Amino acid sequence: MTKKKKPKKDSSQKKTYKGIVDVTRSGMAFVAVEGLTSDILVKQKNLNTALDGDEVLVDVIHQGRNVGRMEGFVTDVLKRKKTEFTGTIQLSKTFAFLVPEKGAFLPDIYIPENSLKGAKDGDKAVVRIVAWGEKTRKPVGEIVEILDASDTNDLAMKEILIESGFPLQFPDEVLEELAAIKEEITEKEISQRKDFRKILTFTIDPVDAKDFDDALSIRKLKNGLYEIGVHIADVSQYVLPGTALDKEADRRATSVYLPDRVLPMLPEKISNELCSLRPHEDKLTFSAVFQMDEKAVVKQFWLGRTVIHSAHRFTYEEVQDIIESGEGPYDGEVLLLNNLAQTMRKKRFKEGAINFSSQEVRFRLDEHGKPIGVVVKESKEAHQLIEEFMLLANRTVAEYVSKQKVNKQPVPFPYRVHDTPDEEKMHVFAVFANKFGYKFDVNTPESIATSFNKMLQLVQGKPEQHVLETLGIRTMAKAVYTTENIGHYGLGFTYYCHFTSPIRRYPDVLVHRILEQCLAGEVKPDKLLEKRCKHSSDMERKAMEAERAGNKYKQVEYMQQFIGDTFDGVVSGVAHFGFWVETVDTKCEGLVSIHNMNEEFRHSETDYALVGQQTGRKIRIGDKVTIRVVAGNLAKRQLDYDLIEDLDDTTTVRKPAARPKTKARGEDRRGGAAKKGSRKPAGSREGAKTDKSKGKKKKK
CATH class of the missing domain: 2.40.50.140 (Nucleic acid-binding proteins)
Incomplete structure (x- = not known):
């Protein structure tokens, strides 16, 4: 945080605003303030170390020459968009500078000799700003990582992450806390949980997944009902409030999935070892357990902390084979779960969820990360099986907490909400769809959803299918986290939250903590919860932008071999x-x-x-x-x-010529989808995406 003495202001304009800095190519900046119709102009000399994308406090100096345009002075930097930058080292005898590759009007970063970490003149490096000179107002940094300039793919992916504000490494204090975590599960801990270790439990994940964050258990009860358990990795057992681990997870808010790598929200010791629900190991979980009949009607449910022992690790492909052939490991249980899931799915769409289809496009990569092919995958029943039970758990947890009270008031809670479509966009789309013969009733949100589902059903296989599905998605609002519950329009749910992926989403960790407090009757309202929700929504957007940038890089890299084709x-x-x-x-x-x-x-x-x-x-x-x-x-x-x-x-x-056979990796790598719309707006596809396809399709 930086502060500086403010210049004398016009007494008639003594106002302070909070907003986000947008630095233009000319060096002039504008601070966008929520609720103001016009941005506040800030000259470069008045930025007070603020950089593009920073959240700042700005005082109005005067109205300015242009009518309606206020001019201001940055008095405080509240939150930095990013603190790490890539560039080239210019070395002197006892110090160095990093000349940044990117960043609007960022001055060279001074690096003292004790922070060089062996860097040589001309090296590419990542530098973290640790201070700003009191007199010079210039940044002082330390080297985080020296980059291999010859590995252009690695360099590009790291630059994308840094550009989006995601740190490449975990701070030392996080690693110190991590080393102190005890891995063994004590008998005392097990005695405080519901024991599911003797009940058939398995995971279903992508073939290359390592962080198995959810599992399903199934058994038939004496009363004739089926008990289905949705078991989620109990991250909150290891990531405690106020710790360095917790603060870093809050800061990152989400894992980021690029075509050839994952930048995790939590260190791999937690995500891939302690909390990963690996087969044949006892694991601590937080569970939603349902008793339902053969028609998938939930008769009762239970929420609480559990311990499980997964008997098998399925891939989606293996489960799909069982669904299609009727044979395979635990085939009776898999087929039963699939029937229940498909029943819930049909009911969900009948009750107002919008059935947008989704297609996943991934690059096949060689051992150097070079794209050598494209794989198109569609959501099949195996994915839908997991999706429906995750949706059920998320919905149930949100509805349960919504009914709890603290001081006679609703418990503050991070809901996942999705607003109704923008009226103007919806009207334009309805007129367009009508040209193809599809009628839209735009009188109510419910009638819009019904019209969408009818159109999506009728348009299958027709020439206009792609355009209407694409444009329909773009009418949708963005789903966000907030304590103000307005429901989830795309899913058709009155109550919804994210409970099922705490390894890779911070709001899920918050949901686990609040749910535990509600179950124990000891709710401690978080006064900063709405701020945390907004930050998580912002970081989710930045992660998606990074993923799009990574995929776009691979598109360009792949198509360069076809110049002229x-x-x-x-x-x-x-x-x-x-x-x-x-x-x-x-x-x-x-x-x-x-x-x-x-x-x-x-x-x-x-x-x-x-x-x-x-x-x-x-x-x-x-x-x-x-x-x-x-x-x-x-x-x-x-x-x-x-x-x-x-x-x-x-x-x-022509079609792409067959490439030489090369050892490929990443065909099923999470987050490797080549998304469209890198330079144009896109709407929310929430509700059409599965909550379990690991990275790209889990953003409900």
Whole structure:
């Protein structure tokens, strides 16, 4: 936190605001303040060490020359967007500077000799700012890591993480606490929990997963009902409030999934060892246990801390084989769970959940992280099996806590909420869908959901399916964490939270703690809970941006081998300056600039199209086109395509040539999906995504 004496202000404008700094290329900055119609202008000399993206306090100096434009002075930096930066070391005899690669108007970072850690002149490095000079107001740093400049992939992925504000390493105090954690589970601890170790329990995860954060148990009871247990890794047993571990998990808020790696929220000793529900090991869990009949009607439930012993570790592919063939390990239990899940799924959509389909696109990577192929995967019944039971647990926990009181008031709780669609966006989409013959009733949120599901069912297999599904998703609001429960529109739930992934999401840890307090009747309201919710929502957004950037890098890297080649594609987005095309075979998106077209175009928002000024020709989202790959810029993570207007006998539309067989990794790596929309807005797909596909599709 930095403070500086404020200049004398106009007495008529003595106001202080809190906002986020946005530094422009010119060096001028603007502070965006929630509730203000106009940003506050801040000249570079008045930034007071604030950097782009920082949360600050700003005092208004005067109204400024432009009507409605206030000018201000940053008085305090409340929260840094990031404290680590990449750059090149310039070494002197007794000190060095890091010349940053990225960062708007960040001065060179001074590094004293005792913080160099062996860095040499010209090295690429990651430096953490640890202080700001009292007189110079310049940053002072220490080297975190010296980077291998020859490993361009590793360098790029680390720069993406740092650019998004995620630290690459855990602080020393976190590692010290980690080393002191006792791994053995005592008999005393077991005696305080419900023992499920003799009940059949197994996990279902991606083939390369290491952090098994949930498991299912199943048995038939004497009363004829089925007892289904949803067991979640008890992270809160090891990550205690106020510890360095807890503070760092809060700061990160989420794990980040890039095409070739995971940056975990918690150290791997916790995520992959202590809390991972590995087979044939006793593990501590927090559980939601349901008694239900054969129609998946829940008759009663129990919430509490448990101990389990997983008998088997399934992959999704193994479970899907059992579902399709009817044979395999524990096939009776797997098939029963699947039937119950499909029954719950049908009921959920009937009650108002929106059934957006989802497709996962991942890169196959060689041992150097180079993309050598694209794999498209769709959500199957094995994924839906886990999804439905995770949704049931999340919903049940949220509803239970919502009914608890503290001082005759509702218990403060981090709900996961999803607002209704934006009316204006919804109206535009309804008009567009009507052109294809799909009627939308936009009078109520319920009628909108019904209309969506009817359209999604009727559009299957038709030419307009892609465009209507894509644009429908973009009408959706963003799901966020908040203590103000407004329900989850996409899922059709009145109460919803995140309980099932505490290894990789901090709100789940908070949910576990509050649930334990409610069960014990000792609720201690967290006055900072809403602030924590907002921070987690912000970090989730940054993680998604990092994931998109990583996937875009891989798209460019992959398509560089096809410069000059021609591909079939689908228009995936439009803007006034051009349109994006996703290739059918490689699922890689590039921009076609209107400056390379044969006529002028105008952007029609109502038609989601570019319209030719001379011919009236429309280029609309969902249109099938043919493009040629003309350029790929890895530094900008940008692909450029040209539209092929007329195909002749000399033009060959090709699929990617088969690449040499290379040892691949990452085909099932979490977070390796090549997402669309790297440079255009996208709506929430929450409710269409499974809560259990590890990283990319778990953001409900």
